[in-house]
Amino acid sequence: MGAISVTVWNEFLHEKEDPGIAAVYPDGIHGCIAKFLSEAGFDARTATLREPQHGLTDEVLAKTDVLTWWGHMAHGEVADETVEKVYRRVQDGMGLVALHSGHDSKIFKKLMGTDTGRLKWREIGEKEIVWVIDRAHPIAEGIDEKIVIPHEEMYGEPFGIPAPDELVFASWFEGGEIFRSGCCFKRGKGRIFYFRPGHESFPIYYMPEIQTVVKNAVRWAKAPYIPSFVDGHTPETTVEIKR
Ligand code: ZN
Numbered sequence: 001m002g003a004i005s006v007t008v009w010n011e012f013l014h015e016k017e018d019p020g021i022a023a024v025y026p027d028g029i030h031g032c033i034a035k036f037l038s039e040a041g042f043d044a045r046t047a048t049l050r051e052p053q054h055g056l057t058d059e060v061l062a063k064t065d066v067l068t069w070w071g072h073m074a075h076g077e078v079a080d081e082t083v084e085k086v087y088r089r090v091q092d093g094m095g096l097v098a099l100h101s102g103h104d105s106k107i108f109k110k111l112m113g114t115d116t117g118r119l120k121w122r123e124i125g126e127k128e129i130v131w132v133i134d135r136a137h138p139i140a141e142g143i144d145e146k147i148v149i150p151h152e153e154m155y156g157e158p159f160g161i162p163a164p165d166e167l168v169f170a171s172w173f174e175g176g177e178i179f180r181s182g183c184c185f186k187r188g189k190g191r192i193f194y195f196r197p198g199h200e201s202f203p204i205y206y207m208p209e210i211q212t213v214v215k216n217a218v219r220w221a222k223a224p225y226i227p228s229f230v231d232g233h234t235p236e237t238t239v240e241i242k243r
Pocket of ligand 1: 200
């Protein structure tokens with residue numbers, strides 16, 4: 001079996017507009033994520049918002065097993081045509097890993113069918129503890145009972161997602177809020193994972209445990225081969241019906 005093909009998508013605006021964030025991610029958030037995925041043996045490439053077709057051409061999408069998505073300040077700039085293409089690919093089996101503020105992206109909202117942009121937030125660099133809820137889940141493999149992030153942006157419940165099919169992680173924040181921070185969903189043949197940590201001004205994606213979760217999530221989100229089936233009016237029976 002060949003390496004899992006991952007396209008790491010990033011809006012790539014904060015890093016260009018804010019020197020403080022550029023200092024954290026000199027190669028962009030996408031550069032950081034693609035690097036640790038490549039080093040782990042994934043076939044990783046990057047795509048960003050301001051490239052033609054946002055870097056998500058038909059050719060790129062066709063060869064992508066799993067797409068990771070980081071966006072924040074320019075969700076509205078993503079063309080509806082691209083969103084529709086990504087949506088169709090997920091229905092057909094491409095995995096999607098939505099990261100941090102990707103909760104408010106057009107594609108995540110369309111796949112969830114709810115106003116996933118709804119949550120509380122606060123940016124004072126407080127502590128977050130990401131607790132493992134589902135100890136047997138493959139996305140939690142290699143993680144002890146929790147991941148401690150010294151400084152993060154807070155996201156708090158209520159979060160406008162539908163009830164996840166599987167809840168892998170839940171976060172506690174120093175200021176008292178809680179959040180469903182690792183959520184699995186299935187849509188059509190596709191698998192979707194939402195993972196909360198990853199605010200742009202903190203070096204979250206350099207943390208080994210966070211990298212472990214992203215790598216596990218990509219492996220999980222690559223769906224097994226699922227054959228197509230015929231739907232619609234079915235006049236022929238598959239067994240003889242005695243009347
Ligand atoms: Zn953020």
